[in-house]
Every structure is written in C-alpha cells, then in structure tokens.
Amino acid sequence: MSATGPLAPPPASGGDARVPSPLGLPPSRQRRMPVARITQRHLLRIRVVLNILLVLALLYTVTIVRGLLIPLVLAGFIGLALNPIVAFAARRRVPRWLSASVLVIALIAGIGTGIARLTPPALEWFHDAPSLVRNFVPKLRAVMQPLEAANRATQSLVSGQAVRQAPRTATVAIDAWDVIAGTPKVLAAVLTVVLLVFFFLIYGDSLLRRLVEIAPNFRYKRRTVSIVRSIQVEVSRYILTTIVINATLGVVTATMLWAYAVPDPLLWGSVAMIANFIPYVGSITTTTLLALVGLMHFDQPGQALLPALTFAGITAVEGNLITPLIQGRRMRLSPVAILLWLLVWGWLWGIPGALLAVPMLTSVKLIAEKLRGWRWFALVVQR
Template sequence: MSVNETDPPVSDQPFPTAEVEVAPEPGSDSEVRPRPTRGALNRAVRESQLEVNAGIHRLLGMLVLLGTLYTCYFASELILPILLAAFFALLLSPVMKRLTSGWLPRWIAAFLLIAVSMATLVGIGNALYAPASEWASRAPRVIHNVTPKIKSLMRPLTEANKMGDSLNEMTGEKKSPQRVVVQAPDRPSLLSTTPRVLASVLAVVLLTYFFLLYGETLMRRTLMMRSTWQQKRVTVDIIRSIQSDISRYFLTVCSTSIALGCATTFLLWMLDVDTPLLWGALAAMLNLTPYVGPMIMAAMLAIVGLSQFPSLGAAMLPAAGYLGLHLLESQIATPLAIGRSISLSPLAIILWLLIWGWMWGILGLLLAVPMLVCVKVICSRVEGLERWAILLEK
C-alpha cells in the first residue's frame, strides 16, 4: 500500500492531554480553609465578654434580691413603721400642697393633717368599740350554735370520709389516733407586746409628720446627689409619678371601700342583721386588701347569717349580697376610677400578697399593692426594666 507524499509526517510525540483541576473533597487535608480576620476575632471576643458580663449581672441581681428579702424579713420591726409613714405621707401630700399654697406655714399644716387623721381614726374606733366588744363576748356562743349547721352542710363530705375509713379497715390500714394540744394564751406576753405596739404607733405618727414637713427638702437633696441632668430628670419623673399614682390609688381605693361599706351597712340593715354598722366598717377595711379581704368578709357574714337565721337560704343572703356589691365595686367602679395606668395583673397581685403576707402578716397584706404600684412605676421609667413593667400590667 502506497503512502501519499502530500500527507504530513507522523510525529513520534504523544497526543497532548487537557489538564483538569479536581476540587478537593470536603474534610480532606488538601482543602484550603479561609482564615478568620482580626476584626472577626475581636468581635467574637467582645460578644463572649458581653455574655459573661450579662450572666454576672443576673447573678448579682438575684443575690441582691435575696439579700433584700432576707433583710426585710428579719428587720420588719424597723422597716414597717418607715414604710407606713411614707405611704401615709404620700396619701396626705395632695392635701398638704393645697394647705401650704397659701399663707399657712408648713409645720402647722402637717400638724393639722396629723391631728385630723388621728381624731378621725379614734372616733371610728370609739364608735365601733361597743358592737365589736359585744360580738367578741358572743363569739363562743355563736360558734357553738353555728357548728351543728356547718356539720349538716358538711355531711356529704363526712360520709365520703367514713366510706374511705371503712375501705381502709377492709384493706387492713388503720389510722393512728391524733393528739391535739391546746395551748392557753399567755397573758404576760400580751402585756409585754402592748408597749411595743404603742411605740410603733408613735413612731409611725412622728415619721409621717416629718415626712410631710421635710418631704420636699429630702427630694431636692436627693436630686443633688445625681450627677447628670438625665439622671435628675428620671429621678424627678419617678418621684412625681409615685406620688401621683400612690395618692390616686389610695384615694380611689379608700373612696370605693367607704362606698362599699355604706352599701353593705344598708344591705345588712335591710336584711335585719345585728350591728350592721360594724360589718359595714369591717367590709370597708378588709376591702383595702384585694382578693383576701373580701373572702374573709364573706366567710364572716356567712357565719353571722348561720347564727341568726334558721333557714339556709336566708342565712346565705348577707354573704351573697356582699359578694354582689363587691363584684360591682371591683369590676366596674374601681377600674373606671383608677384608670389603665395603675392596672395590675391579678396573678402578680396574688403572688405579691402571698410573699409580703408571709413576711409581714396583716401589715404586709395592706402594703403589698402600694409597693407593687411603686415597683411598676420604677420599672416603666428605668431603661432596661421596661419589660418587667409590661409583665406586671393587666
């Protein structure tokens, strides 16, 4: 076979091949990873430091809160008179401003307010002393008469309990007898606590007088301790808001409580209940403590009805009528008078009442809601605490 002479000569070199770049597999040693820049490292370090600082601040806040509660529990005899005097001064501060706006000196206005308040309280106590002492002397007989009626009402529960006892006997389980120890009241302890109570009352009266007299001066001195204009403005806003909100809350609750007491007195008079004025005054005083006071008052009126009326329906009328009046006052009158700015969550109020009632007793129940109003005002004005104010709202 002949070869064409025009064809190019065949080269001995191999055919050229195309170079193909193969990407390294993920996770292999040949993979080139980007190095973080200095700015990214600094930003990560700052974020970690901020997280650590936030955790330290939260821990310190919890320790401060626990220390404050511990101090309030064990120093209640010192703290309670100061708080009572401060709240009484806040309640009387609007009247104090009106009296001192004219020619009346400040010390005379404070003395007049204290004297009128003490005379009013003494007059109310004197008017209620006779019926209260009468009911205190009748209390054993009333309880003795009411006990069979209460047992008849609780008969279904007792029968269920007897069935449970019979089942326990059938299964071989027996209840161990319980011993009840009744301790007689200690008269010397009562006599020893009387001077302390009188000293506490005198301390509250004197502190209220001096808070009314030097309240404005104390506020100006507090503002002088603030370093910047922003801090002074926030402090003035908090103090003014607490004064206005607490005064409005106290005046509103006192007014609605007095109206509820008058309505309860009229209702009990219409139902021919003995000493309606006493129960109306108790209804007004117990209404100052939300939820707890009305429940106690309804239970007392139920006992009074059972002791006075023979039928169950007539006996429950005083308690049912009072609860109806209380619902009208708590759901319509008080919210309309107080407004949205002081509205608080019922769950927050109940938890607050449990805490301060456990720590300070009856006075803690009376001071719990005003203190919660102050906490909400402070949280709503201080930067960083606004979410707590939203949590406390209704």
C-alpha cells in the same frame, strides 16, 4: 535578604498561603473567639448567680428589719395620700406645719374614734366566741347534713360498713395577757407612724430639693424632678382613690348588714373596708366571715347566707366595674402578679405585708415606667 525570604510581606495578589477568613477576621482572632465566647458564658452565669444571691440577701434583710420598715412604708403611703392637701394649702399661703398638724390631729381623732366604737363589739365577739361556736355547730351540721350523708354512703360502699363519727366539741382559748403585753408595742408603732407622717408632710419638699441637688448636671436635675413629681402625683392619686373606694365599700356593706338585721354592722363594714386592701383574698375572707356570722345568728340557712351572697355580689361589681372604671387601665394589675406579690410579702411581713403589698406593687410599677431599663417590669405586672 531577598524579597521572597521568610520576612518578606505576602504578595498583594496570588500565592497567599493563608486561608481567607469567611468573617473577614485575621487567623489569630479566629483562634481567640471560642475562648472569648466561653468566658462570656461563664461571666453571664456568674452574673445570674450573683443576682440570685442579691435577691436572697434583700429578702433576708427585709425580713430582719421589718419592725423598722413596716411603719416607714405605712407612713410613706399615708404621707403621699395627704401631701396633695398640704401642697394645696401651701399654695394658699398656709404654713405646711399648720396644715400638717391639722391633718394629723384629724387622722388621730378619726382613727381613735373608730377604735373606741369598734373595740367593745369586737371584744364581745371574742368573749362570746365559745358559746357562739357551740350554738353554731348544730346549725352547720344541719346545713352540711346532705354532704355528710353522701360521704357516709360512699364510705359504706367502699368499706362495707357505716362509719360512725364521734361529736367534737370546739374550744376557743383567748389569752388576755397576750393582748395586754402587746399593747405597748402597738402604741409605739402607732406613735412612730404618726411622727413619720407629720415630718414627711412638713419636710417632703425639702427632701425632694436635696435629692435634686445630688444630680450631677441640669439635665439630670430636670429629669429627677419630673420623675419624682409624676410618681408623687400618680401614687397619691392611686392611694386616695383606693381609700375612697374601700371606705365606700365599707359604708355600703354596713348599710346592707343593718338592713338584714345582722348584729354590729359597723364592725363588719370596717372589716370589709380594711380587708379590701388585699385583692381577692380580702373579699373571700370577708364573705366567709359574713357567712359564719349569719349562720350563728339566723336559724334559716337561706336567711343566714343572704348577707354573704349579697356582699359577694357587691365586691364583684366593685372589683370588675367600678374600680377599673375609676382608676383606668394604666392602674390595672395582672391577677397572677398580685397573687405572687401577696404571697411574697405576706410570707415576709405577715398581715401588714399583705395589706401593703398591692400599694407597693402599684408604686413599683409606676416607678418602673419612668426608669430606663425597668419598663419590662411594668409590662409584666400590668394586665
């Protein structure tokens, strides 16, 4: 067969019948490129759909097992907050079980004393709620009278006649049986949290060592220890700082209410301290409650609204000056991210989810900063 036959290789130069590729690729690969791109696009779409289904499955699972996860998450945060004290005692050769026992007993005693002090005034408020509401309606009507007059004038201009509204009576129904029936569940949840905190404080380092042993080599072991230790220190610092700030806010609020002669200042100071764990929503809720309490117990509108206005000023200073100054820029979160996170966890877990939402968001942000491929999340939620 001659060199110019059909099986002969193409000449090195000149006479090449094939069109040269602008990308430097053979023609067969050029024909396969559109198919590869279409396949890649289909795989990307499938991946997006699978991620969405995974998120929905996680949300459904978190909702179903919230009775298990809420005590676990709460105990984890309390354990992280108290772990520095146990670690400090362990460095002074104090057994971890002894320091953990003292802390848990002190925590139970403090919470029990607070509940014993605050339960009678809270029950009294619930018992007197119908009469307080009946006395509150005329005062609220006096405050809202200018707005009602403007509303009636507007409706008369539109419809040509004045609109008369029948007075409404407010009723408050309180079922004591629901409270009694829910008491065993509350006690079981409290006991679960206490036991989990106790065991977290004792066996926290053992869990860390087991986690390090899972790592495949020394480099991963060292990186695991570094990440876990840094996250533990930063989350503990954040939780302790938040607790101290909120407790201080509760004390300042109770002192302010005592100075204004508002009844049960310790109760409302405790409400302000607990509600402040929910940014924005907690302060707005407490301000509204203090406004209602003031209108119920004072006759003059200015005197009635003074406690609420003072508390609004205190929370403005705390939220915009004190907390950012103490926690630093690294712990500051975007308001949009906070509100979305509150919306999601409040919808999934109710009030406990709203209380735990911001600590969980801060912890996830700190963890994302340490993990490769997740730093984008920390940048998105950071202010």
